[in-house]
Amino acid sequence: MKLLIGYDGSECADAALDDLLQTGLPADVEARVVSVAEVWLPPPPYSDAITDPTSQVKPERQYARVSAIAKSAQELAERARSRVQTNFPEWKVTAHSTCGSPAWELVAIADEWKPDLIIVGSQGRTALGRLVLGSISQRVLAEAKCSVRISRGRVDEPNSPVRIVAGIDGSPGSEEALRHLAARQWPSRSEVMIVLVDDPLAPDFLGKLIPPLAETIEEERREERAWVEKISQRSIELLHEANIKVSVVVREGDPKRELCEAAEEWGASCIFVGSQGFSNRLERFVLGSVSAAVAARAHCSVEVVRKT
Numbered sequence: 001m002k003l004l005i006g007y008d009g010s011e012c013a014d015a016a017l018d019d020l021l022q023t024g025l026p027a028d029v030e031a032r033v034v035s036v037a038e039v040w041l042p043p044p045p046y047s048d049a050i051t052d053p054t055s056q057v058k059p060e061r062q063y064a065r066v067s068a069i070a071k072s073a074q075e076l077a078e079r080a081r082s083r084v085q086t087n088f089p090e091w092k093v094t095a096h097s098t099c100g101s102p103a104w105e106l107v108a109i110a111d112e113w114k115p116d117l118i119i120v121g122s123q124g125r126t127a128l129g130r131l132v133l134g135s136i137s138q139r140v141l142a143e144a145k146c147s148v149r150i151s152r153g154r155v156d157e158p159n160s161p162v163r164i165v166a167g168i169d170g171s172p173g174s175e176e177a178l179r180h181l182a183a184r185q186w187p188s189r190s191e192v193m194i195v196l197v198d199d200p201l202a203p204d205f206l207g208k209l210i211p212p213l214a215e216t217i218e219e220e221r222r223e224e225r226a227w228v229e230k231i232s233q234r235s236i237e238l239l240h241e242a243n244i245k246v247s248v249v250v251r252e253g254d255p256k257r258e259l260c261e262a263a264e265e266w267g268a269s270c271i272f273v274g275s276q277g278f279s280n281r282l283e284r285f286v287l288g289s290v291s292a293a294v295a296a297r298a299h300c301s302v303e304v305v306r307k308t
Contacts, residue, residue: 017080
């Protein structure tokens, strides 16, 4: 498994490293820690002492690479690498640094290296660039072609049980999220709460407003309840092989809100959701997705699973 970790040296980024202990990842992981330096460039022309006119690399990139903040980025990456290696001695962990726009650099590295999972923190505020600040983590989530985990670290004892909320809607994406969850190696006594969210308000309102529709709506509701039961059973079957306790909860309301509230009420350490696919960026901008909203609002870590 290939793991790409974005790191900017902030407290939140450190919490994301600690959150790795709660991910259930296997022993055969190749992890790459990347720190991105946002370098403010002086106006050209750049000094020949700093740049090489014969190089095929653009002058601004050459300048950025030798700047003090770029060197600091490499030092941070090395520090994070050492921390990850200590926590996971069986992993192969390397450290890398680059310069540019943090979100785009991380996505570009992912496009080239093709990791299975990207790890970013939820909020970072350091001079190295806001790699994990709000909209940046959302941009990584939106643009990356692989699964993304937005980590909100919490203090837990090593190998302590993990509580996971799995948001399920019967789509291929949610089934893929369950398969990823089932393939992990969770500590004993860990639990998964499968959450299906139903919104009955609009049909009930229409039934009262137009009585002839009430019978048709009630029939649809019966079919929907049967669908919920079928999806619940399918979800339990997918998690059958995992060494983990499973429960199913059906909630009413907006999935974007209900998944976050269910996780907070239950004290979950992570929410697993499948990614809603879009054919282009305009569609992604206009329609949004439940997974992106949950990743932005949740109090705990959120892992958005994409089939690669």
